[in-house]
Amino acid sequence: MERNSRLVCALQMENLFSESVSDSMGLYIHVPFCRSRCIYCDFVSYTDFSKVEEYFEALWKELKLWSEHFSSLSIDTIYIGGGSPSDVPFNFLERTLSHVQNFFSLKNDPEVTVEINPNCEFVEKLKLLGVNRVSIGLQAADETVLRRAGRRHSLGDFFKAFERARNFAKMNVDFIVGLPGESEETINNDIRTIEELKPDHVSIYLLEVHEKRLETPSRDVMMERYERFVEATQSMGYFRYEISNFALNDKFCRHNLKYWRNENYLGVGVSAGGHLGNIRYVNTPDLHDYVLRISRGELAFEYFSRNDTVQELKETIFMGLRLSEGVSVRRLKKICPWFDPNALFSDLFGELLELHDDRLRLTKEGFDRSCEVLADVIDRISSMAVGR
Numbered sequence: 001m002e003r004n005s006r007l008v009c010a011l012q013m014e015n016l017f018s019e020s021v022s023d024s025m026g027l028y029i030h031v032p033f034c035r036s037r038c039i040y041c042d043f044v045s046y047t048d049f050s051k052v053e054e055y056f057e058a059l060w061k062e063l064k065l066w067s068e069h070f071s072s073l074s075i076d077t078i079y080i081g082g083g084s085p086s087d088v089p090f091n092f093l094e095r096t097l098s099h100v101q102n103f104f105s106l107k108n109d110p111e112v113t114v115e116i117n118p119n120c121e122f123v124e125k126l127k128l129l130g131v132n133r134v135s136i137g138l139q140a141a142d143e144t145v146l147r148r149a150g151r152r153h154s155l156g157d158f159f160k161a162f163e164r165a166r167n168f169a170k171m172n173v174d175f176i177v178g179l180p181g182e183s184e185e186t187i188n189n190d191i192r193t194i195e196e197l198k199p200d201h202v203s204i205y206l207l208e209v210h211e212k213r214l215e216t217p218s219r220d221v222m223m224e225r226y227e228r229f230v231e232a233t234q235s236m237g238y239f240r241y242e243i244s245n246f247a248l249n250d251k252f253c254r255h256n257l258k259y260w261r262n263e264n265y266l267g268v269g270v271s272a273g274g275h276l277g278n279i280r281y282v283n284t285p286d287l288h289d290y291v292l293r294i295s296r297g298e299l300a301f302e303y304f305s306r307n308d309t310v311q312e313l314k315e316t317i318f319m320g321l322r323l324s325e326g327v328s329v330r331r332l333k334k335i336c337p338w339f340d341p342n343a344l345f346s347d348l349f350g351e352l353l354e355l356h357d358d359r360l361r362l363t364k365e366g367f368d369r370s371c372e373v374l375a376d377v378i379d380r381i382s383s384m385a386v387g388r
Contacts, residue, residue, distance in 0.1 A: 024107055025070070025276070026077040026258040029059070029096060030269030031085040032287065038150040040179065040207060044271035044285045045083040051287060055270075056092045058294040060099045062268045065299060067103035070266070070276075075100070076107035077255035077265075081135075086120035097129045111170075111254040118158035123165050133170035133253070135203075136161055140179055141189035148181040162197055170251050173199045177229060178207030178222040180215045187225045191232045198236075200251040204229055205244050227368065243322050243370050260323050262316040270300075278307040280315070309336045310385040314378050317360070321374060326361025344380050348373070 033052060034045045078100065085093060093114065100106075113133040114126055126134065138158045140146060146153065165171050175190050194202060206226050207216060216222070230240065238246035242260060245253065258265045259275075267274040270290045273282040282303040284290050293300040307315065313336040320327025332339050341360050345353050352366040352373050366373050 023072075024074045024076045024264070026079065026255050026263070026265035027075050027100065027104070028255070028265060028267040028272055028274075029078070029080045029100075030267070030272040031080060031082040031088060031093075032270050033088055034082065034084040035087050036150060036152055040149060040176070042208065043083065046287060049088075051291070052088055052092065054291055055287060056088075056096065058291040059096065059269050062294050062299070063096075063099050063103050065294070065297070066266055066268065070104070073264070074105045074107045075110060075266075077111045077113075077258060079113045079255040081113075081115045084117050085114050086116040086122070090122045090125055093126070094129055097131075113170075113172075113253070113255055116161065116165075118153040118161040120161060123161060124167075127168065132168055133172070134165050134168050135172040135174060136165065137174045138193070139174060139176045140182065140186055141193040142182070142186040145179050145181045145186055149179045162199070170201060170253075171199050172201040172203055172253065173197075174203045174205070175229070176205050176207050177226045178216050182217060182225070184225070187229055190229060194233060194238075195236060198248070200248045201253065202233060202238060202246045203244055204233065204246070239324075240367070241324050243367060257323075260319045261327075262312075262319050271302075273303075275315075278312050280305050280307055280311075310381065312336070313339060314381050317381070318374055318378055321360070321362055321366075321377065322370070324361065324367075326359040329355070329358050329360050332360070339381075344384060345377065348376075353377075 030044070032043075032045050032055070033049055034041075034047055035049075037045060037047055078097070080093065080096070097112070110130075111133055112129075112131045113135055114131050115135045115137065116123060116126075117137055123134070136158065139149065139151060141155060141158075143155055146155070162171075162173075173194075177187070179186075204226070206222060217225070230246075233246050234240055238248055239250075240246050241252055242256070245256070247253075255265075257263075262275060264276050265274055266276065267281075267283065269283065270287050271283055271285040273280070280303070281301050284293070284300045284302040290300045305311075313332060316335060317327055317332060329339075329341055332341075341353075341355055345360075348366075349355065350363075352363055352369065354361055354363050362370060362373060
């Protein structure tokens with residue numbers, strides 16, 4: 001498509017940052033390689049490693065292409081996700097972060113996160129690259145569940161990785177509720193693991209079932225276990241600052257906050273997306289197509305759009321309500337002057353939504369029913385926009 005050319009991209013972005021909310025941005029880097037694929041995985045990933053070098057060469061070129069547009073902005077968060085970044089040779093991560101430093105200006109003390117599997121062989125070496133936060137994918141403290149889910153690590157591998165990662169400034173542990181083979185004891189083990197290790201950040205996700213062949217607990221059972229897990233985590237002193245994320249001592253994930261606050265972030269690599277000013281884009285999920293287009297000096301968009309005021313409003317409120325802090329009504333009105341929460345949501349106030357000191361946010365009941373509440377909120381905004 002013509003709009004994917006560098007020239008058109010530059011024209012689209014000419015006055016972009018007069019609309020931006022800050023002079024900094026986050027950077028997401030997608031590493032789409034895994035030695036094996038878990039049965040529940042819905043991310044873009046490849047088990048064929050024959051194209052790893054070719055892919056990273058394209059990734060570094062994409063970084064350079066973007067740097068030509070955003071040399072005036074500083075990067076204050078970097079997140080390397082996947083896939084499994086810890087499955088590729090260490091030197092590719094080393095060279096990637098070196099290119100980031102060469103192409104972009106970095107803020108003082110940027111948050112640099114790398115996702116790792118518990119069987120990562122170079123945990124300690126990541127610190128030499130400036131990585132100060134690791135996210136370990138445990139998923140379940142249950143050997144049977146790990147095997148049935150297709151995870152390549154054991155519970156023992158996780159405990160070893162956790163000990164090796166203790167010297168990082170921040171550490172997250174991921175859990176998923178609803179995996180095949182899960183039992184009440186699985187959740188008990190998960191809770192005991194948090195009690196024993198006290199990581200400063202925990203993510204607890206509810207499995208999204210896309211494959212009917214997966215033998216998962218019923219939805220009601222999953223929700224009951226999820227709520228029990230969440231309540232137990234909060235009782236240990238963790239603050240639920242986002243629907244699925246919990247932190248001790250305010251050690252929030254600064255990078256992910258950019259997503260939820262709908263701030264500026266750049267995404268590079270296959271299937272990576274970005275939000276810059278009011279521009280939203282997503283790269284192609286096809287590795288061959290990505291490499292080919294980057295090699296031609298193009299940015300490899302699958303989707304590219306300049307949001308109108310209504311779309312930007314919907315995205316900002318949808319993401320912002322996921323946070324316990326909610327979203328600023330002043331900001332929403334700045335995006336879309338006719339926005340009036342009292343007119344749109346008055347019947348939701350009290351039970352599901354609250355408005356206090358300029359902050360629109362979900363109540364505890366709203367958090368527990370977030371999927372339906374957020375869908376309702378977006379539908380109301382769409383209907384109001386049509387009627388104007």
